[in-house]
Amino acid sequence: MYSGYPYGLSEEPVEHGVWDRDSEKYKYWVDRLKTTWLSHRDFGPLVEREHARVRGLEHKYG
Numbered sequence: 896m897y898s899g900y901p902y903g904l905s906e907e908p909v910e911h912g913v914w915d916r917d918s919e920k921y922k923y924w925v926d927r928l929k930t931t932w933l934s935h936r937d938f939g940p941l942v943e944r945e946h947a948r949v950r951g952l953e954h955k956y957g
Contacts, residue, residue, distance in 0.1 A: 902928045 902925040914920045933941075 902932075904928055 905921055905924040905928060908914050909916055909921065
């Protein structure tokens with residue numbers, strides 16, 4: 896599984912010979928996946944902020 900970095904899912908077709916890393920399709924999917932991927936480090940604060948909002952503690956987290 897290639898979920899450890901933003902464009903990991905683009906690697907599977909490369910491994911299976913569907914496209915090369917130099918292809919336009921690979922570059923397209925790398926860029927697309929990079930824009931949608933959130934790391935655990937980035938995701939945690941979003942959850943904390945929403946949890947604080949729901950509990951009425953927005954002033955603590957801005």
